[in-house]
Amino acid sequence: xxxxxxxEKVSLYELExxxxxxxxxxxxxxxxxxxxxxxxxSFEKARLExxxxxxxxxxxxxxxxxxxxMAIVSPLLDLAGFFLPPFYVDTETTVEISAEEAGIQxxxxxxxxxxxxxxxxxxxxxKRAGFSLKVGLPQALSYMIASPQSHQPVFGLxxxxxxxxxxxxxxxxxxxxxxxxxxxxxQDDGLALTFQILKKLAAIANVLQxxxx
Numbered sequence: 171x172x173x174x175x176x177x178e179k180v181s182l183y184e185l186e187x188x189x190x191x192x193x194x195x196x197x198x199x200x201x202x203x204x205x206x207x208x209x210x211x212s213f214e215k216a217r218l219e220x221x222x223x224x225x226x227x228x229x230x231x232x233x234x235x236x237x238x239x240m241a242i243v244s245p246l247l248d249l250a251g252f253f254l255p256p257f258y259v260d261t262e263t264t265v266e267i268s269a270e271e272a273g274i275q276x277x278x279x280x281x282x283x284x285x286x287x288x289x290x291x292x293x294x295x296x297k298r299a300g301f302s303l304k305v306g307l308p309q310a311l312s313y314m315i316a317s318p319q320s321h322q323p324v325f326g327l328x329x330x331x332x333x334x335x336x337x338x339x340x341x342x343x344x345x346x347x348x349x350x351x352x353x354x355x356x357q358d359d360g361l362a363l364t365f366q367i368l369k370k371l372a373a374i375a376n377v378l379q380x381x382x383x
Contacts, residue, residue, distance in 0.1 A: 177278025
C-alpha cells in the first residue's frame with residue numbers, strides 16, 4: 171500500500187531511506203557557488219543596500235513566508251534577470267513524486283520555480299523569518315528530485331529572508347546533492363555573495379539552455 175505524505179513533513183532521513191538521496195562529499199561536486207563569481211555594478215550594490223535596509227525593518231516584526239518572497243526574494247530574482255527572457259518565474263507549482271518500490275508518494279507546492287521553457291533552473295524554498303534553514307532543506311531537495319531533467323543539475327535556494335543556503339542536485343543512478351555554506355544577509359557581504367551566486371547560476375542556465383531545448 172502506497173503512503174502519501176506532504177513534502178513539508180518529510181525529513182532528510184526519509185529522503186535518504188525512501189528515495190536513495192545521498193550527500194555528495196566531493197568538494198568539486200558543487201563549485202558553482204565558489205568559483206569565478208561575477209563582479210557587482212554600482213547600481214547592483216545600491217539595490218542590495220536597499221534590500222538590507224528593508225530586511226532590517228522587517229526584522230522588527232513577525233514576518234510570514236509571503237512577505238519574505240515579496241520583499242527579499244523577488245528583488246534578488248529581478249536584479250539577477252530571472253524575470254526576463256529566456257527565464258520564467260512560477261509560484262506554488264504543484265509537484266508529485268512516486269516511489270512505488272518504497273511505497274511512498276510525496277506531494278507539495280514549490281514556493282518559487284525559475285524555468286527556461288520546461289527546464290527547471292532554480293527551486294526556491296522560503297521560510298518564515300527566524301526559522302532554521304534546516305527546516306526547508308528536505309522540502310527543497312524533494313522538489314528538486316521531482317525535476318523532469320534528470321540529465322543535468324538542478325539548483326536550489328533555501329532562505330528565511332536573512333540567511334541563504336544554495337543546493338545542487340544531480341540525478342543519475344541515484345540522486346546526489348551538496349550544499350553551500352550559509353550566507354547571512356548583513357554579515358561578511360552575505361547578501362552580495364548570495365546575489366553573485368544567483369548571477370552565476372543565471373549565466374550557467376543561459377549556456378545550457380540551447381543544448382537542452
